[in-house]
Amino acid sequence: MKVFKIKTGNENTYEKFNNPEINKIFVDHLIxxxxxxxxxxxxxxxxxxxxxxxxxxxxxxxxIASKPLExxxxxxxxxxxYKLELEIIYKLKSxxxxxxxxxxxxxxxxxxxxxxxxERNQALGIIDDKKSVAAICRALIDKESEISSCxxxxxxxxxxxxxxxxxxxxxxxxxxxxxxxxxxxxxxTQTIYYGVPGSGKSHKIDEKTKELPDEQxxxxxxxxxxxxxxxxxxxLPKVKNGSVExxxxxxxxxxxxxxxYHNYNTPYCLIIEEIxxxxxxxIFGDVFQLLDRIKKGDAPENVNGNTFGExxxxxxxxxxxxxxxxxSPVEYSxxxxxxxxxxxxxxxxxxxxxxxxxxxxxxPNLSIYATMNTSDQNVFTLDNxxxxxWEMELVPNVVDKKDENGIKQMNAKITVNNQSITWxxxxxxxNSIIGEKSNEGGLSSMEDKRLGCWFIKAENGxxxxxxxxxxxxxxxxxxxxxxxxxxxxxxxxxxxxxxxxRFLETGxxxxxxxxxxxxxxxxxxxxxxxxxxxxxxxxxxxxxENSEQ
Numbered sequence: 001m002k003v004f005k006i007k008t009g010n011e012n013t014y015e016k017f018n019n020p021e022i023n024k025i026f027v028d029h030l031i032x033x034x035x036x037x038x039x040x041x042x043x044x045x046x047x048x049x050x051x052x053x054x055x056x057x058x059x060x061x062x063x064i065a066s067k068p069l070e071x072x073x074x075x076x077x078x079x080x081x082y083k084l085e086l087e088i089i090y091k092l093k094s095x096x097x098x099x100x101x102x103x104x105x106x107x108x109x110x111x112x113x114x115x116x117x118x119e120r121n122q123a124l125g126i127i128d129d130k131k132s133v134a135a136i137c138r139a140l141i142d143k144e145s146e147i148s149s150c151x152x153x154x155x156x157x158x159x160x161x162x163x164x165x166x167x168x169x170x171x172x173x174x175x176x177x178x179x180x181x182x183x184x185x186x187x188x189t190q191t192i193y194y195g196v197p198g199s200g201k202s203h204k205i206d207e208k209t210k211e212l213p214d215e216q217x218x219x220x221x222x223x224x225x226x227x228x229x230x231x232x233x234x235x236l237p238k239v240k241n242g243s244v245e246x247x248x249x250x251x252x253x254x255x256x257x258x259x260x261y262h263n264y265n266t267p268y269c270l271i272i273e274e275i276x277x278x279x280x281x282x283i284f285g286d287v288f289q290l291l292d293r294i295k296k297g298d299a300p301e302n303v304n305g306n307t308f309g310e311x312x313x314x315x316x317x318x319x320x321x322x323x324x325x326x327x328s329p330v331e332y333s334x335x336x337x338x339x340x341x342x343x344x345x346x347x348x349x350x351x352x353x354x355x356x357x358x359x360x361x362x363x364p365n366l367s368i369y370a371t372m373n374t375s376d377q378n379v380f381t382l383d384n385x386x387x388x389x390w391e392m393e394l395v396p397n398v399v400d401k402k403d404e405n406g407i408k409q410m411n412a413k414i415t416v417n418n419q420s421i422t423w424x425x426x427x428x429x430x431n432s433i434i435g436e437k438s439n440e441g442g443l444s445s446m447e448d449k450r451l452g453c454w455f456i457k458a459e460n461g462x463x464x465x466x467x468x469x470x471x472x473x474x475x476x477x478x479x480x481x482x483x484x485x486x487x488x489x490x491x492x493x494x495x496x497x498x499x500x501x502r503f504l505e506t507g508x509x510x511x512x513x514x515x516x517x518x519x520x521x522x523x524x525x526x527x528x529x530x531x532x533x534x535x536x537x538x539x540x541x542x543x544x545e546n547s548e549q
Contacts (some may be wrong), residue, residue, distance in 0.1 A: 001156065002041050004064070005111050006086070009049025017045070017059060017088065024065060030124045034068040035508070038184025042154045043086060044127070044136060047095065057095035058136075061147075061248040062086040062155060084124075090150045104266075106135035130159060138164040142266075145213045172451060188289055188311050188364050192387075193277060194372040195395035196489045197375045197475075199232055201371040202273065204395055208369070209269055215259070219271040220252045222278030228285040233321060248321045253287065261326055264350040268366050275370040276382055284386075286317045291389035292360045301361070306352050311364025322360050363524055374448040397431075399453050412458030412530040415506030416465045423463055425520045433488060433515065434480060449479055449480035469500045488515040 003531065008014075010029050016025050037499040043062040047054055065087040098114050100384055107113030110132050111125045132413055137151045137159060152160040193201040220231070233250040252257070253270065261269040281288065290313040301308040303316070327346045345355040350363060370390070372382070372516055377416030410424035456471050477496045477502060486534035490512050491501050503510045513519045 002036060002038060003044070003129060003155075004037075004041055004068060005044040005046060005085075005125045006030075006062075007036055007048045007111070007123055007125075008044040011053075014047055017047075017091070023088050025062075025086050025088065026069075026083055029074075029081050030068075031079050032122065032125060033124055034071060034082050035066055036065060037084065039064055039067060042089075045086065045088075046347075048113065054094045055097065057097040057100070058092065059095050060091040061089045061140075061150060063154065068295050075284075089154060090147055092140075093144060094276075095141065100143070101136070101139055102264065104135045104139050106131045110136065112136055112184055130162070134159050134163040141213070148213070149284070166413060180216075181411065188293060188362070189369075189391060190293075190389065191368075191391040191393055192370045192372050192382075193393050193395050194374050196397050196448060196450045196452045197373050198455030199395045199397045200452070200454050201373075201395045203454070204273055205369045205371065209271070211278065212267065212269065212371075216266060217269045217271060218252045218256045221273040222275050222280065222283060224278060226278040228283055231283050232285065232287060232319075233318065233325070235321070248325060250325055254322050254325055256364070256366065257360075258326055258330060260363050260539055261348050261352075263348070263355075264348060264363065264365060266365060270368045271309045272368065272370040274373070276372045280382055281386055286319075288362070288386070288389075289313075290317060290360070291317045291368075293362070306358070307488065308352070308361060309517050313361035316359025316361050318357075319354075319360050323356065323358060326360075327354055327356075366498075396448060397452055404405060404451065408461060409453065409458050412422065412461050412463050414463045414465060414468050417505065417509075419507035419509075419521050421508065421515065421520050423456070423458065423516065426517065427453065427455070429477070429520065430480075430488070430517055437484070451475075451480075465504060472497060473501070473503060486512065488512060 006027055010027075013025055013027060017291065032250055041064045043064060044058055045062045046056070046058050048056045063086065064084060066085040068082040068084060071082040074081045074082070088290050098112070101107040101113035104113060106129075109115055110127050110129075111122075112127075113136075127136075127172050133155065137155060140147050141151065141163060148160075148164075149162065193204050195201055229251070231251045231253050233248055233254045235246050236249045237244050239245075256268055256270045260266075284291075284322070292314040294308065294310055294314050296312075298310070298312050300310075301312070301314065345353055347353045399410055401407075410422065410427075412423045413420050414423065414426065434450050455469060455475075459541050475495060476488065476498055477485065481489075483491070485491075488511055489499060490510055493510065499510060508517055508521055
């Protein structure tokens with residue numbers, strides 16, 4: 001595949017390129033490569049010129065839509081001019097200048113990145129090095145992640161995969177390894193978000209990591225059967241060329257570690273859902289001690305010529321499989337690698353040199369986020385030694401007043417048998433009873449059973465009654481009020497099946513007087529009746545009592 005770059009300073013072309021209704025443009029005064037131009041070849045499209053009203057630089061990606069047109073329409077000093085028609089595939093939101101590519105050394109001297117050798121000012125050029133093409137693509141992905149699908153389509157899987165697995169970022173040793181102390185622009189965090197079920201813990205993490213492309217984060221869920229081998233990696237058999245071989249299959253921890261080591265100036269994060277649903281201490285195993293990080297102001301750790309500064313793990317663990325994996329070439333799309341490689345040592349972009357006996361540490365550009373339901377704290381307890389290595393942040397069980405979706409969620413209605421109540425009123429009342437019971441019995445764990453704002457999600461302002469019965473009522477019957485059903489339900493209800501059937505038939509009458517929900521229901525009913533049957537003063541005669549007043 002041939003990849004071209006075309007630069008023009010024509011104002012008319014500039015206006016057409018930026019016109020959203022135009023998807024094809026002509027460029028002229030091309031003088032070379034007419035013999036190798038192919039329809040469908042990708043083109044990096046640039047604007048240049050002196051004194052132009054726009055910012056010069058890479059503007060987008062096109063495809064060649066025609067063979068050379070009007071060959072020889074005008075005689076040039078070194079040949080004959082011709083024209084090309086280009087199909088516009090992707091327009092950048094803002095042009096990328098040469099200095100925007102300064103972090104990507106493979107883009108240098110391509111006519112797109114910085115020039116170190118001097119270059120001829122040709123309108124049409126060819127980029128014949130795959131690494132250079134991939135580096136340009138990587139720079140584009142880093143700038144606008146939504147261009148990824150376009151790059152995969154236009155340049156193919158090989159270029160796309162190489163671009164995604166390699167940051168190709170150049171780091172100036174003078175700025176980043178002063179005094180031998182590797183330094184990252186990122187400060188790592190290890191935070192567990194905890195709260196009642198449905199309070200929005202996962203959403204909190206999603207908001208914090210929404211700017212990161214998918215390849216910069218890995219999500220895993222802990223559960224009782226999850227092991228250290230699943231998390232870190234294990235030796236597994238594999239049939240290759242008719243024979244069985246054994247190779248190391250990396251787990252999510254090792255995969256994200258590899259990406260973070262090889263792309264030092266790019267942030268990465270490992271997300272652990274339900275961290276206390278599995279035996280976290282056993283799952284982490286010896287990598288548990290990597291959670292201790294070197295803090296700002298602490299002295300760096302100097303080991304075998306490597307200096308680990310702020311953000312790196314304070315301690316290390318030895319693991320020959322992870323070590324070998326980190327030093328080996330990895331095919332990103334499959335996360336596979338070759339054990340029999342000849343890389344005895346590798347120097348990463350962080351300045352850290354890894355050899356066969358180098359210990360494993362977490363780098364500063366790798367953060368770890370986790371969620372924990374407080375109502376599940378009895379599944380696997382996180383001991384103090386484990387918890388103290390994390391920041392613990394409570395996710396409040398409230399909706400932000402500026403959150404429109406949250407407000408709609410709380411105002412959503414559940415309607416059964418002509419009875420209606422908002423999710424906010426129901427949740428608030430049930431949670432108040434849970435709070436009262438926990439205070440009466442001195443049961444702090446009872447408070448953890450409260451309903452979160454997002455425990456059940458509404459659709460178009462409505463919460464389906466069957467969904468409500470199967471999720472909310474079941475939770476209240478089987479979990480929150482497991483040993484005291486009579487506190488909120490009618491005492492003659494013997495089992496959940498009866499509870500569900502009666503709810504779908506009679507509505508909220510299944511709740512006892514102690515629950516206090518009927519006040520909300522009666523108010524809501526009277527409100528809805530008054531709204532649906534408004535009284536027009538002109539259509540009715542006032543009562544004698546009212547007329548006297």
